[in-house]
Amino acid sequence: MYLDPRYEMAKLKLGKVKKAILVASGKGGVGKSLIATSLALILKEKGFKVGLLDLDIHGPSTNLILRVRKKPTGDRKGLKPINANGLEYMSLTLLVGEKPLAFRGETKEKLVLSIFAETSWDLLDFLVVDLPPGTGDEVVVTLRLLREKALAVVVTIPSILSLNVVRRLLRLLTDEKILIRCLVENMSYLRYGNSVIELFGRSEAYTLAEEFGIKDVLKLPLNPELEELLRRGESPLLSQEWKRCMSRLADLVTS
Amino acid sequence: MHEWSIAEGIIRTLVSYAKERGLRRLIEVEISVGELSMLDVGILEEALRMLSEEEKMLRGAKFTIKTKPVLFRCNICGSKWTLRDMKSSLEKEAQEYLLEDEEGGLDLPLHYMPDLVYAFARCPNCGSRDFEIEQGRELIVEKITSER
Ligand SMILES: Nc1ncnc2c1ncn2[C@@H]1O[C@H](COP(=O)(O)OP(=O)(O)OP(=O)(O)O)[C@@H](O)[C@H]1O
Numbered sequence: 001m002y003l004d005p006r007y008e009m010a011k012l013k014l015g016k017v018k019k020a021i022l023v024a025s026g027k028g029g030v031g032k033s034l035i036a037t038s039l040a041l042i043l044k045e046k047g048f049k050v051g052l053l054d055l056d057i058h059g060p061s062t063n064l065i066l067r068v069r070k071k072p073t074g075d076r077k078g079l080k081p082i083n084a085n086g087l088e089y090m091s092l093t094l095l096v097g098e099k100p101l102a103f104r105g106e107t108k109e110k111l112v113l114s115i116f117a118e119t120s121w122d123l124l125d126f127l128v129v130d131l132p133p134g135t136g137d138e139v140v141v142t143l144r145l146l147r148e149k150a151l152a153v154v155v156t157i158p159s160i161l162s163l164n165v166v167r168r169l170l171r172l173l174t175d176e177k178i179l180i181r182c183l184v185e186n187m188s189y190l191r192y193g194n195s196v197i198e199l200f201g202r203s204e205a206y207t208l209a210e211e212f213g214i215k216d217v218l219k220l221p222l223n224p225e226l227e228e229l230l231r232r233g234e235s236p237l238l239s240q241e242w243k244r245c246m247s248r249l250a251d252l253v254t255s
Numbered sequence: 256m257h258e259w260s261i262a263e264g265i266i267r268t269l270v271s272y273a274k275e276r277g278l279r280r281l282i283e284v285e286i287s288v289g290e291l292s293m294l295d296v297g298i299l300e301e302a303l304r305m306l307s308e309e310e311k312m313l314r315g316a317k318f319t320i321k322t323k324p325v326l327f328r329c330n331i332c333g334s335k336w337t338l339r340d341m342k343s344s345l346e347k348e349a350q351e352y353l354l355e356d357e358e359g360g361l362d363l364p365l366h367y368m369p370d371l372v373y374a375f376a377r378c379p380n381c382g383s384r385d386f387e388i389e390q391g392r393e394l395i396v397e398k399i400t401s402e403r
């Protein structure tokens with residue numbers, strides 16, 4: 001017999017989380033972490049209780065956007081997420097810093113399970129989860145544990161290379177019966193003076209959304225201000241254009 | 256002190272196990288605790304005893320807890336080692352990463368997530384990070400004796 005109590009522990013720990021928003025893509029480097037963090041911050045600004053969980057075990061980056069490096073503390077219930085700009089926040093970087101984590105899938109599956117089993121979230125309206133690219137253990141375990149309260153925000157860019165990878169994730173989410181609330185097309189265009197440049201040419205986002213019955217498509221600009229803000233350690237929401245976009249995304253996921 | 260949270264997880268696991276199978280009472284439960292999880296077996300036992308009193312189907316159940324030593328095996332050079340062989344280097348590697356609990360005690364992150372050993376350990380023979388945990392990793396319920 002092999003009964004792992006972590007599944008029940010995870011259920012308990014997630015008991016006070018009302019909804020989980022999974023920010024996923026399948027494709028790497030398309031803006032998941034920036035969008036997940038910005039979305040969490042704007043939801044908090046709108047008055048919700050929000051948690052942010054970084055599940056990108058091999059390449060976490062929400063901690064860099066939030067500029068946090070505090071350690072969580074333990075108690076009878078497990079590990080308490082830290083407070084990061086008003087968000088309840090958890091990431092493995094808080095536990096292992098910059099140390100590399102190299103291991104095979106079985107270990108990763110258990111580690112992700114442990115993260116859910118040990119992190120004791122407070123009462124949350126939304127838990128935003130930043131997922132790594134691909135459809136590996138992090139994604140599979142998350143869907144297993146959060147399927148009843150999850151909705152997905154899927155991020156893509158207008159490149160043909162992204163489209164194909166993202167389609168695989170959309171197929172997985174559809175088969176697992178996760179509501180795909182919105183398809184976000186990031187880096188969709190660039191404002192330059194009075195003109196709008198479509199860097200990757202024609203967008204296929206609407207076709208893709210239709211194929212999977214996704215109600216809303218949100219196009220986001222490539223915005224050079226964002227990098228400046230990140231370098232200065234400031235909130236991406238200080239960009240007015242980005243803030244408007246994130247506010248729109250927040251309205252979609254809360255509607 | 257998260258032994259309490261684990262005990263609660265175990266109790267819930269047992270209750271749902273019994274319900275799914277229509278069992279009236281669980282008499283004996285064998286639990287294997289991997290050494291790597293660095294749990295305090297005394298606290299765990301106490302927590303299990305107290306929490307099980309609140310569940311009818313677990314009242315008076317006997318909990319047997321065995322600790323399983325950890326055994327590592329390197330995928331590169333094939334050497335095997337135990338937690339003791341590595342303890343001092345592990346503590347040194349992880350000293351900046353200790354987590355405080357409510358009583359001011361300090362724990363290695365592995366106490367919460369045993370698999371994080373991969374962040375702090377390397378093969379003592381060749382230095383590689385590519386190794387297996389052959390046994391003694393986590394806590395599992397291994398055997399249940401029940402009554403219909
Ligand atoms: N709309 C945008 N405008 C400008 N820069 C952006 C935009 N979206 C993302 N970026 C930048 O692009 C890079 C990749 O973004 P991010 O790290 O959020 O992607 P990701 O999908 O999370 O990547 P990974 O797959 O590695 O987790 C970052 O430097 C980020 O700041």
Ligand SMILES: [Mg+2]
Nearest residue numbers: 032033056061
């Ligand atoms: Mg990312």
Ligand SMILES: [Zn+2]
Nearest residue numbers: 329332378381
């Ligand atoms: Zn070796």
